[in-house]
Amino acid sequence: xxxxxxxxxxxxxxxxxxxxxxxxxxxxxxxxxxxxxxxxxxxxxxxxxxxxxxxxxxxxxxxxxxxxxxxxxxxxxxxxxxxxxxxxxxxxxxxxxxxxxxxxxxxxxxxxxxxxxxxxxxxxxxxxxxxxxxxxxxxxxxxxxxxxxxxxxxxxxxxxxxxxxxxxxxxxxxxxxxxxxxxxxxxxxxxxxxxxxxxxxxxxxxxxxxxxxxxxxxxxxxxxxxxxxxxxxxxxxxxxxxxxxxxxxxxxxxxxxxxxxxxxxxxxxxxxxxxxxxxxxxxxxxxxxxxxxxxxxxxxxxxxxxxxxxxxxxxxxxxxxxxxxxxxxxxxxxxxxxxxxxxxxxxxxxxxxxxxxxxxxxxxxxxxxxxxxxxxxxxxxxxxx
Numbered sequence: 001x002x003x004x005x006x007x008x009x010x011x012x013x014x015x016x017x018x019x020x021x022x023x024x025x026x027x028x029x030x031x032x033x034x035x036x037x038x039x040x041x042x043x044x045x046x047x048x049x050x051x052x053x054x055x056x057x058x059x060x061x062x063x064x065x066x067x068x069x070x071x072x073x074x075x076x077x078x079x080x081x082x083x084x085x086x087x088x089x090x091x092x093x094x095x096x097x098x099x100x101x102x103x104x105x106x107x108x109x110x111x112x113x114x115x116x117x118x119x120x121x122x123x124x125x126x127x128x129x130x131x132x133x134x135x136x137x138x139x140x141x142x143x144x145x146x147x148x149x150x151x152x153x154x155x156x157x158x159x160x161x162x163x164x165x166x167x168x169x170x171x172x173x174x175x176x177x178x179x180x181x182x183x184x185x186x187x188x189x190x191x192x193x194x195x196x197x198x199x200x201x202x203x204x205x206x207x208x209x210x211x212x213x214x215x216x217x218x219x220x221x222x223x224x225x226x227x228x229x230x231x232x233x234x235x236x237x238x239x240x241x242x243x244x245x246x247x248x249x250x251x252x253x254x255x256x257x258x259x260x261x262x263x264x265x266x267x268x269x270x271x272x273x274x275x276x277x278x279x280x281x282x283x284x285x286x287x288x289x290x291x292x293x294x295x296x297x298x299x300x301x302x303x304x305x306x307x308x309x310x311x312x313x314x315x316x317x318x319x320x321x322x323x324x325x326x327x328x329x330x331x332x333x334x335x336x337x338x339x340x341x342x343x344x345x346x347x348x349x350x351x352x353x354x355x356x357x358x359x360x361x362x363x364x365x366x367x368x369x370x371x372x373x374x375x376x377x378x379x380x381x382x383x384x385x
Contacts, residue, residue, distance in 0.1 A: 011381050014039075014047045019056055019079075019380055023104065024198050027060050027078035048077060055083070056379075079103055084379065087134060087144035087181075088371025089127060090188060090363050091115070092215075093163045096123075097363035098130050100138050101371040103379070105199045109134060110364055120169045128178035135179075143181050143378040145370035146171060147188035149216065155184050155377065163215070184370075184377045191369035192325065193220030193227050198372060201323045201357050209319045211310065213328035215265060217241070217258045221317065238263075243305045261305035264328050270298045281327075285334045303335035307342025314354050315347060321355040325365070332358045 011019060017037055022028055028036070034044045051057040059075040081102040090097045092115070100109040111134055113126055127146070135141045148171070150161030156172035158164070172183040193202075193210045202208035202222055212218035217238030221228045238258035247256030250266040260266050264281045272278050274294050279287070287295030310322060324332065332339060343354065359365075 145374035189218035212326035303338035311346030
């Protein structure tokens with residue numbers, strides 16, 4: 001599928017820096033752009049000219065006060081956010097969650113489908129059917145990103161996914177063959193971190209951490225405004241992050257690990273093993289809020305584990321902000337005080353207050369993260385994120 005987006009590539013490093021600055025922070029005047037990027041007026045003009053000619057950047061009316069200048073007034077530069085749309089897909093064990101976003105990652109449509117099989121060919125068929133349905137509504141669809149829990153290689157191959165029971169599945173190739181659209185595949189946590197860094201809680205921050213709680217534990221570190229990739233980020237490192245050596249032993253994690261104490265499956269397992277009742281996570285949280293002894297015990301232990309984990313991250317990374325996200329953050333509504341008390345107890349009394357933001361998120365946020373990866377890679381050619 002040929003789109004005008006192809007004419008935006010390849011961008012030089014300088015052009016890419018200008019495009020990203022305007023995309024994330026725009027509209028910006030040329031003066032602001034030059035200051036932000038430490039460029040001379042001449043260098044900025046040289047870099048912006050091809051971006052304007054290709055249609056990636058446009059001049060927009062300045063809504064601020066008129067400025068007195070010699071010669072032609074300078075209009076701010078911006079992107080036309082609606083000129084291109086992107087599909088983001090998040091795969092879980094039994095569902096596909098999809099969103100369509102603008103160039104600035106604003107969600108303009110949602111579409112979900114059940115996943116009744118893990119056969120890669122059939123999964124690719126489902127993704128292609130969703131793409132066709134959305135492409136009919138959004139003819140500006142330029143490309144797609146797919147987020148998967150597990151190890152992803154070269155943004156194309158799912159090397160290992162325990163949730164889908166996949167090994168070495170060439171997902172990008174399977175979907176591209178069916179849709180004709182360019183496809184980027186990435187670990188779902190990495191995609192979420194990119195979205196929050198560019199367009200969310202971490203925008204403009206130098207040191208930023210994303211910690212997700214849900215079916216597993218996800219961790220993302222941003223330094224110098226860029227996500228730090230690391231070898232074990234796709235392999236469930238939370239199994240080995242020990243928070244309480246005397247804590248519970250569960251099927252999915254080491255004794256007292258972040259996974260054993262904090263993940264939804266482990267919390268449900270603890271309640272089931274102790275009471276014989278198979279309760280949902282929401283029912284367990286409600287039970288803890290109502291004072292049911294076993295639910296209180298398990299949720300309180302999880303809250304103390306979360307406070308300890310956040311304190312450890314803060315003590316070593318010294319982030320400006322930590323974002324708590326994922327489908328398990330309802331823990332904060334029920335036991336937030338325990339988390340906060342434990343966090344303070346594990347930090348130096350003179351440490352600066354830690355900015356912890358809790359984001360009540362669903363799987364569409366993860367899908368949006370995948371769409372942001374598509375924007376980065378397919379439009380801007382950002383290969384080093």
